[in-house]
Amino acid sequence: MSSNKDTLKSTIIVALLLCIVCSVLVSGAAVLLKQAQTENKEYARNRDVLVAAGMFDPAVHDKAYVEETFKKFSVNLVDLETGKVLSDEEAQAKGIDPANYDQRKASRNPELSERIPADEDIATIKRKARYAAVYVLEKADGTVDRVVLPVHGYGLWSTLYGFLAVEGDGNTILGLTFYEHAETPGLGGEVDNPKWKRQWPGKKIFESDGNVGITVTKGGAADAGSDYEIDGLSGATLTTRGVDNLVHYWVGKNGFGPYLESLQAGEV
Numbered sequence: 001m002s003s004n005k006d007t008l009k010s011t012i013i014v015a016l017l018l019c020i021v022c023s024v025l026v027s028g029a030a031v032l033l034k035q036a037q038t039e040n041k042e043y044a045r046n047r048d049v050l051v052a053a054g055m056f057d058p059a060v061h062d063k064a065y066v067e068e069t070f071k072k073f074s075v076n077l078v079d080l081e082t083g084k085v086l087s088d089e090e091a092q093a094k095g096i097d098p099a100n101y102d103q104r105k106a107s108r109n110p111e112l113s114e115r116i117p118a119d120e121d122i123a124t125i126k127r128k129a130r131y132a133a134v135y136v137l138e139k140a141d142g143t144v145d146r147v148v149l150p151v152h153g154y155g156l157w158s159t160l161y162g163f164l165a166v167e168g169d170g171n172t173i174l175g176l177t178f179y180e181h182a183e184t185p186g187l188g189g190e191v192d193n194p195k196w197k198r199q200w201p202g203k204k205i206f207e208s209d210g211n212v213g214i215t216v217t218k219g220g221a222a223d224a225g226s227d228y229e230i231d232g233l234s235g236a237t238l239t240t241r242g243v244d245n246l247v248h249y250w251v252g253k254n255g256f257g258p259y260l261e262s263l264q265a266g267e268v
């Protein structure tokens with residue numbers, strides 16, 4: 001004879017109770033961890049800005065250093081079409097707070113973004129936000145020391161998101177770093193290899209005639225003495241091409257070209 005415990009009703013009640021307990025635990029953990037997640041995300045963003053700017057070495061620097069150093073940067077909202085920095089009032093009028101501006105979200109908002117015509121979309125990103133948040137470090141005399149620009153574009157398997165840091169001359173690269181991508185570790189994923197990234201500092205973006213000179217060549221094809229050539233990744237030609245394309249897009253006239261021009265003219 002079956003006991004009470006074995007009845008269908010008891011089984012359903014136990015299963016329901018278990019569901020309720022589990023969902024309370026999961027949603028409770030999500031709520032409790034939300035703040036920590038937001039803080040960690042912000043910390044990672046700030047650290048990556050410093051990595052691109054050549055101001056962070058994981059062997060030497062700690063979390064407190066990142067927090068202190070990042071505070072020296074200001075966040076400017078750049079109108080990509082004109083290259084001009086929006087004043088606080090202008091940003092406010094558009095309902096944007098530069099410090100909390102989410103460019104990725106904005107690029108999905110029809111009011112804050114535009115579709116990129118196919119023949120201009122060399123980075124394969126389809127849409128772009130009208131405004132970009134750039135990180136600016138000033139020298140003691142108030143002139144621009146360096147700027148860190150958000151960049152992204154498609155590789156082989158994924159969109160690579162990163163930062164390109166440029167000196168105050170608007171031309172000399174300080175570094176390129178990616179904080180998110182899904183390229184294959186050991187192949188396209190070698191964009192994260194510090195040895196590969198060490199090629200970027202000191203390279204020039206523009207040639208003397210103003211044309212974009214910076215180029216990521218096929219693996220093994222770069223001239224080491226060149227001011228413009230970066231040796232691509234062997235066995236990962238498609239990711240390499242993606243990086244070349246995204247850098248070209250973002251330093252070009254449809255990306256930060258107008259802003260970099262203002263920087264070169266000392267107007268930022």
Ligand SMILES: Cc1cc2nc3c(=O)[nH]c(=O)nc-3n(C[C@H](O)[C@H](O)[C@H](O)COP(=O)(O)O)c2cc1C
Nearest residue numbers: 156183184187188189233234235236237238239240
């Ligand atoms: C499993 C697998 C993963 C791959 N991942 C990448 C990658 O992340 N990036 C890339 O450019 N090529 C990747 N490739 C190689 C490409 O398919 C292609 O062969 C390569 O980009 C050509 O580069 P190469 O001309 O330098 O040999 C991968 C290939 C395989 C089989």
